[in-house]
């Protein structure tokens with residue numbers, strides 16, 4: 001089978017790329033460690049002893065991210081009892097209400113908050129404290145910081161991967177700055193403890209923050225392989241090896257299937273390594289029935305490889321594929337729940353998430369972790385296989401025609 | 403036998419190849435010569451089935467490229483103009499991969515990879531990555547990858563572009579040797595010395611058209627047993643041109659800006675006349691050179707341009 005030889009060749013080329021390996025194999029583990037540990041939850045235990053607070057809010061931005069913070073995080077069902085939130089239409093009014101003692105603390109979300117956040121820049125959310133109610137101020141501050149840190153960390157990760165892994169060599173600087181930010185995130189974690197873990201699960205067991213982020217990172221990092229797989233085809237076109245393949249007695253279909261299998265194999269290899277590593281290093285449980293997790297990993301890798309083929313048939317150059325990776329993966333990860341758990345999202349966004357393959361994969365992993373039967377997973381398998389098959393068909397059909 | 407029949411290819415409103423026909427006999431080394439943009443690569447792409455022609459067909463041992471593409475591909479080894487190899491893999495890994503793509507496997511594959519490394523003279527460095535190679539070494543592996551399945555027809559598109567003289571000589575000797583052993587070769591180049599060195603029969607292309615085709619001696623006859631004289635001046639005057647045209651010695655005259663190219667069978671006399679008339683007309687001659695019998699001169703004669711323009 002020539003398709004297998006092509007797939008094997010592709011795998012070999014990927015495994016030879018040292019920096020790429022660092023980012024695809026090590027990075028998700030590091031990120032899981034940081035997100036899982038630094039932000040692991042003590043909120044539920046701390047919640048019992050929390051005082052009731054009157055909090056004021058001025059949201060100058062009114063964007064998706066700021067609304068999530070205001071409505072979903074601060075008004076999370078466990079917090080609602082303690083935090084009484086009131087929104088003000090200007091900073092002045094908010095300040096006055098604190099001076100008057102009407103509110104214990106105030107939060108000001110500046111304009112441009114979400115843009116900076118997703119660009120990995122630092123943003124200042126101002127927390128105003130009433131001098132006599134400093135505890136409330138601290139709690140609010142840590143909640144806000146935890147949320148902001150988490151979004152920034154993931155936004156950074158996607159940027160770094162997009163810059164370093166996918167783009168041309170020489171992006172070392174961004175990797176370094178990312179590592180620095182991670183270190184800082186680790187230091188901050190002392191006072192930014194929080195847990196947004198799944199509100200409810202289908203199964204019997206609850207899912208830990210570590211498990212959540214392990215699954216989230218696995219899913220997010222695999223998504224990059226769609227772009228990588230597409231780039232590998234575009235790269236062969238640029239290098240002339242694709243033309244050369246077409247001068248050999250190799251069927252076009254074998255070439256396409258080979259490229260698809262290459263991405264699939266690499267993805268399977270990557271996620272297996274990640275699952276094993278997170279289990280060995282952090283004792284992350286991927287569910288009681290590991291076969292279920294493995295099946296999800298496989299069908300998701302299938303979908304990812306299918307998307308790679310479709311992308312290759314649509315995107316013209318490797319540069320545009322990079323740009324797509326830059327924000328595309330970020331938006332998908334955001335929508336699919338890899339940045340902040342989906343339950344904090346408004347209904348509309350949760351519905352949009354249904355169109356992202358990573359949402360289904362993440363949801364599937366979480367289901368397995370909370371312990372479900374095979375039949376509960378059929379929908380997940382079906383959707384991921386359907387995504388894989390349809391994108392693969394579109395890709396092969398469009399590429400065959402060229 | 404490889405027959406190219408009335409190939410035509412159009413890109414937008416530019417006709418890259420118009421009605422190219424030629425036949426390459428078994429065991430022959432056939433040269434396809436022409437400046438950049440002449441349509442050589444486009445022709446090669448249609449021969450190798452990479453590009454479909456707008457008109458015409460190619461037959462190899464009676465098999466049509468249009469109808470029996472896979473069968474035809476097995477007979478051909480195509481060396482592309484650019485280096486089409488995987489840069490992060492070693493030469494050996496590349497050869498193994500391309501061998502598999504030509505349907506080789508097992509002991510046969512290993513044997514052929516070793517033989518090809520020997521042929522291109524890189525056995526010692528086979529384990530190094532392609533991106534660590536010099537331009538010449540890359541070119542050699544680029545050729546080697548097309549030799550693995552021992553093709554009856556070797557089709558090479560400018561295989562020596564941008565390399566050092568040593569590697570170039572090595573490649574030329576290799577091709578000559580392969581041809582001697584019976585491989586039919588189509589060699590494309592814009593270096594006339596290479597084509598002249600390797601090939602007996604030659605086609606010259608320009609602007610998508612075949613402007614000459616034949617054995618070397620036949621092509622030289624375009625020069626009518628004579629020589630081309632190229633005169634570069636500081637500025638041409640009509641009167642001088644008129645005088646040149648009247649000369650009995652001049653068989654053909656081509657004018658390009660300040661340069662005049664004259665064909666003659668009596669070069670000594672013509673040189674004297676050219677200099678004498680130039681002095682009369684106060685024309686300043688900057689260069690005067692004599693182009694002897696070679697393909698460059700044939701090309702110059704046919705197009706009024708140099709191959710390397």
Ligand SMILES: Nc1ncnc2c1ncn2[C@@H]1O[C@H](COP(=O)(O)OP(=O)(O)O)[C@@H](O)[C@H]1O
Nearest residue numbers: 413416418436437438439440441442443444445
């Ligand atoms: N894919 C293409 N699309 C448009 N124009 C092309 C394409 N390939 C070649 N050409 C044009 O066709 C002409 C012949 O090109 P080519 O066959 O590469 O010449 P050569 O190999 O002799 O240098 C050139 O003018 C070139 O610009």
Ligand SMILES: [Mg+2]
Nearest residue numbers: 442443483560
């Ligand atoms: Mg060319």
